[in-house]
Amino acid sequence: MLNILGRATSTNVQKVLWFCDAQGIEYVHDNNIGGAFGRNDSPEYLAMNPNGRVPVVIDDGFAMWESCSIMRYLARKSKSDLYPLDxxxxxxxxxxxxxxxxxxxxxxxxxxxxxxxxxxxxxxxxxxxxxxxxxxxxxxxxxxxxxxxxxxxxxxxxxxxxxxxxxxxxxxxxxxxxxxxxxxxxxxxxxxxxxxxxxxxxxxxx
Ligand SMILES: N[C@@H](CCC(=O)N[C@@H](CS)C(=O)NCC(=O)O)C(=O)O
Structure with a gap:
C-alpha cells in the first residue's frame, strides 16, 4: 500500500493525490503533516525527507520526495498512459x-x-x-x-x-x-x- 504524507492544501501534495485518483492507485493519506500541523521536522520525518517538506510518499518501505519525481515513479510503476513512451x-x-x-x-x-x-x-x-x-x-x-x-x-x-x-x-x-x-x-x-x-x-x- 502507498502512504502519502502531507497536507492537501499544498499544490505539491494535491498533484500526487490527483494523479493517484486518476490512475486508480490505492493509497492511505495522512493529511495532518506540514503547515500548521507540523510533524515534518521530526527526526523520523527528516530521515525520509531531509528537506522537511511535503509530500513524502512511501511505497512498500521506500520513501520518496520531490512531487513531480514521485509522479513519474508512480506513472512508470503503474504503466500509466498519462506518461508517454515516445x-x-x-x-x-x-x-x-x-x-x-x-x-x-x-x-x-x-x-x-x-x-x-x-x-x-x-x-x-x-x-x-x-x-x-x-x-x-x-x-x-x-x-x-x-x-x-x-x-x-x-x-x-x-x-x-x-x-x-x-x-x-x-x-x-x-x-x-x-x-x-x-x-x-x-x-x-x-x-x-x-x-x-x-x-x-x-x-x-x-
Ligand atoms: N519541490 C518540492 C517542494 C516541496 C515543498 O516546498 N512543499 C511545501 C508545501 S507546497 C512545504 O513542505 N512547506 C512546508 C510545510 O508545509 O510545512 C516538491 O515538489 O515536492
Whole structure:
C-alpha cells in the first residue's frame, strides 16, 4: 500500500493525490503533516525527507520526495498512459512538469503566500504587485501553449497537466489582475467533471 504524507492544501501534495485518483492507485493519506500541523521536522520525518517538506510518499518501505519525481515513479510503476513512451512526447511532458516546479511555482508563491497566508497588516503590497506581474508572464507562456494545444503537452491529457492545474486554480481564484487567457480558462474548465480535480484541487484557498 502507498502512504502519502502531507497536507492537501499544498499544490505539491494535491498533484500526487490527483494523479493517484486518476490512475486508480490505492493509497492511505495522512493529511495532518506540514503547515500548521507540523510533524515534518521530526527526526523520523527528516530521515525520509531531509528537506522537511511535503509530500513524502512511501511505497512498500521506500520513501520518496520531490512531487513531480514521485509522479513519474508512480506513472512508470503503474504503466500509466498519462506518461508517454515516445521519447519526444515524453520530453514535452517532462519539460512542462519541470517548468511548473522550477519557474511557475516559485513565481506564484509571493502572491499566494502574501495574499492568503499573511495577515493583512503584514502584507507587502509592492511585493505582491511585482509577483502578480511575474506570475502573469509565466501564465502567458502557458496561454500561448494552450492556444495551439488542447492540453499542456499536446492533444491528450497527460502527466504535464496535473501539476499546473492547482496553480491555475489559485490564479483564477485570487483577486488579482490577470492577463486575458481564454485558452487557460477552456483547459481549466475541462476538469470540471474530473473527480480527482474536484476532490483535491477545486478547494477554497487557504
Ligand atoms: N519541490 C518540492 C517542494 C516541496 C515543498 O516546498 N512543499 C511545501 C508545501 S507546497 C512545504 O513542505 N512547506 C512546508 C510545510 O508545509 O510545512 C516538491 O515538489 O515536492
Amino acid at each position: 521519447f519526444a512526447l515524453c520530453q514535452v511532458v517532462e519539460r512542462w512538469m519541470d517548468w511548473e516546479i522550477s519557474l511557475l511555482a516559485p513565481r506564484h508563491v509571493p502572491v499566494f503566500i502574501g495574499m492568503v497566508r499573511t495577515k493583512p497588516e503584514d502584507r507587502n503590497p509592492e511585493a505582491i504587485t511585482n509577483g502578480v506581474g511575474q506570475w502573469n508572464a509565466a501564465m502567458q507562456v502557458l496561454e500561448n501553449q494552450l492556444s495551439e494545444n488542447a492540453y499542456v503537452a499536446g492533444k491528450a491529457f497527460t502527466l504535464a497537466d496535473i501539476p499546473i492545474a492547482p496553480i491555475a486554480h489559485r490564479w483564477f481564484n485570487l483577486e488579482i489582475d490577470r492577463i486575458d487567457a481564454p485558452n487557460i480558462r477552456r483547459w481549466y474548465d475541462s476538469f470540471a467533471d474530473d473527480a480527482g480535480f474536484l476532490k483535491w484541487v477545486n478547494i477554497e484557498l487557504s
